[in-house]
Amino acid sequence: MVSITSAVSVSVLISLTVYTIYRRLTKFSVKHIRGPDPSFWKGNMHTFSYQSNVGDLDFEYVKEYGLVWRMSAPLGQDVLAVADPKALQHIYQRSGYNYPKSIESDVITRIFLGDSIMNAHTDHSHARHRKAMSPAFSASQLRSFLPQFRNGAAKLCRLWKEQILDEKPEGEVIPVNKWLARMTLDVIGETAFHFEFGALDNSGNEVSKAYDNLFADSQLHPRLWMTFFRASWKWLPRPLLNFVGYIPTREYKRFRKSKKVVDKVSTILVDAAIEEAKVVEVEKSNKDVMSVLVRANMSENPSFQLSKNEMMSQMATLTLAGHDTTASVLAWSLWELAKHPKYQNHLREEVKQKREEIARRDDEGDDFEMEDLESMPFLQALLKEVLRLHPIVYHLGRFAAKDDIIPLSEPLVTATGENIEEIPIAKGQEFLISVCAYNRIKGIWGEDANEFNPQRFINGEVENTIKLGVYGNLMTFSAGTRGCIGWRFSLIEMQTVLVALVQNFEFSLPPTETEILRMPAGLMAPMVKNRLKEGVLMPLTVRALSA
Numbered sequence: 001m002v003s004i005t006s007a008v009s010v011s012v013l014i015s016l017t018v019y020t021i022y023r024r025l026t027k028f029s030v031k032h033i034r035g036p037d038p039s040f041w042k043g044n045m046h047t048f049s050y051q052s053n054v055g056d057l058d059f060e061y062v063k064e065y066g067l068v069w070r071m072s073a074p075l076g077q078d079v080l081a082v083a084d085p086k087a088l089q090h091i092y093q094r095s096g097y098n099y100p101k102s103i104e105s106d107v108i109t110r111i112f113l114g115d116s117i118m119n120a121h122t123d124h125s126h127a128r129h130r131k132a133m134s135p136a137f138s139a140s141q142l143r144s145f146l147p148q149f150r151n152g153a154a155k156l157c158r159l160w161k162e163q164i165l166d167e168k169p170e171g172e173v174i175p176v177n178k179w180l181a182r183m184t185l186d187v188i189g190e191t192a193f194h195f196e197f198g199a200l201d202n203s204g205n206e207v208s209k210a211y212d213n214l215f216a217d218s219q220l221h222p223r224l225w226m227t228f229f230r231a232s233w234k235w236l237p238r239p240l241l242n243f244v245g246y247i248p249t250r251e252y253k254r255f256r257k258s259k260k261v262v263d264k265v266s267t268i269l270v271d272a273a274i275e276e277a278k279v280v281e282v283e284k285s286n287k288d289v290m291s292v293l294v295r296a297n298m299s300e301n302p303s304f305q306l307s308k309n310e311m312m313s314q315m316a317t318l319t320l321a322g323h324d325t326t327a328s329v330l331a332w333s334l335w336e337l338a339k340h341p342k343y344q345n346h347l348r349e350e351v352k353q354k355r356e357e358i359a360r361r362d363d364e365g366d367d368f369e370m371e372d373l374e375s376m377p378f379l380q381a382l383l384k385e386v387l388r389l390h391p392i393v394y395h396l397g398r399f400a401a402k403d404d405i406i407p408l409s410e411p412l413v414t415a416t417g418e419n420i421e422e423i424p425i426a427k428g429q430e431f432l433i434s435v436c437a438y439n440r441i442k443g444i445w446g447e448d449a450n451e452f453n454p455q456r457f458i459n460g461e462v463e464n465t466i467k468l469g470v471y472g473n474l475m476t477f478s479a480g481t482r483g484c485i486g487w488r489f490s491l492i493e494m495q496t497v498l499v500a501l502v503q504n505f506e507f508s509l510p511p512t513e514t515e516i517l518r519m520p521a522g523l524m525a526p527m528v529k530n531r532l533k534e535g536v537l538m539p540l541t542v543r544a545l546s547a
């Protein structure tokens with residue numbers, strides 16, 4: 001009797017396994033999607049990490065295969081690379097939590113951020129984090145941060161003049177990215193935690209040192225064994241992956257060190273915010289992000305509350321996500337302005353006119369308010385164009401939590417020459433979201449999609465029939481329920497800083513030939529050709545303008 005039961009069980013198991021393999025290999029196989037030839041062992045995903053300009057491979061593949069193509073991770077695992085707007089809309093905006101972040105990005109962010117919103121992977125857990133954080137990013141809250149943005153910008157202008165440019169009327173080459181990163185760190189300290197990092201005053205500051213070059217030091221040109229190792233994570237038991245960060249590689253050592261520095265500060269700050277919320281009335285309380293978050297959290301239903309550890313991780317997340325990203329986009333903005341004096345003059349003229357308009361108003365002071373910034377069409381268009389051409393988060397990783405069908409905006413030619421308008425995929429299918437390729441689709445942005453042309457956003461040349469992303473139909477801030485929570489914060493900060501900088505300085509390319517590369521270092525990082533050892537670097541000639 002036992003042997004009959006065992007035989008039946010074994011047969012059922014074998015049939016199920018065969019059926020599953022059959023489904024994977026036939027109906028749900030993505031082998032018919034064209035893509036570059038991989039080596040079975042190595043795959044070809046690692047080639048993305050060795051391009052000297054982020055996106056070069058993506059653009060080539062889009063040209064050859066269309067807006068969806070097949071890449072390969074080690075050991076013959078297929079990964080669908082996606083730039084198609086309808087497919088992206090489906091994955092990000094129409095499928096709720098059915099496309100979680102890849103295990104790789106989850107494990108890596110957990111090492112340097114802890115249990116934060118970035119790697120909350122169940123819908124309940126993520127909704128809990130998002131709900132606690134959202135009040136701190138409301139329109140009125142963001143408006144209250146304007147003075148801190150202005151102070152950061154004014155301090156940067158003063159330091160550039162006093163320390164560098166007063167003695168150099170002809171201008172000087174400045175590594176603008178380094179200064180911008182220190183300024184945005186100070187700004188996030190004040191707005192998010194009511195805390196002075198003091199990074200602009202002291203370049204040797206502990207926190208700014210912990211973050212300086214973090215991604216380039218840890219993510220640039222990963223060794224092949226690391227690519228294999230990461231590819232194996234999906235087969236390892238989840239609890240085991242919690243120990244990955246303790247492996248003494250250069251990247252994990254660097255991540256752990258930065259987390260240790262930030263944890264030291266965040267324990268003190270989170271405790272202070274909790275104490276303040278207990279004793280100070282809401283009207284008189286600090287209005288920084290952490291204080292608002294702690295208060296919102298305390299009044300929350302217990303099943304939705306964040307733990308102290310989670311709040312500390314939030315602090316690491318805000319510090320990292322909230323400063324390097326914005327600094328980087330600002331650095332690319334100044335580079336584009338330096339390359340295009342015509343646009344730089346246009347922006348300066350728009351700022352001048354707005355300033356005169358503000359002075360004529362019956363207002364006190366001559367500060368730019370949010371409405372002033374929003375009513376400057378060229379400033380808005382310029383930032384959209386920089387965000388389009390320089391998406392610092394250029395790839396995102398997702399996988400399917402269940403079988404699904406991905407719709408396409410235009411027919412895709414398969415390996416057998418068939419035209420398809422949708423792609424059936426199996427649960428577990430991995431995706432590489434090519435933000436950089438989507439942001440350059442000619443059918444959306446125009447025939448000159450590879451050129452820097454802010455006017456496209458003013459002249460109505462953008463064909464955005466499929467609504468995507470949280471801002472400007474771009475994927476730069478991602479999209480849907482997990483889209484960037486800080487995009488407005490970042491925009492207002494960038495607008496305020498750019499307005500101050502173009503009023504005070506003129507930017508041009510350095511006199512000696514300096515080729516800037518878009519390096520694939522986790523984030524897209526500017527580095528100088530043949531000077532990669534110097535890390536993330538954007539040197540520009542800056543000349544102070546007379547008042």
Ligand code: HEM
Binds near residue numbers: 478
């Ligand atoms: C130009 C600047 C920025 C860019 C390009 C950017 C981009 C992104 C992207 C692409 C994501 C999605 C990541 C993923 O799916 O894995 C994201 C998420 C996030 N960003 Fe930003 N970001 C910027 C600025 C900021 C700022 C200033 C803050 C906070 C002050 C911030 C906080 C966050 C947080 C908390 C998340 C996680 C959201 C969630 O999972 O619900 N970001 N950002």
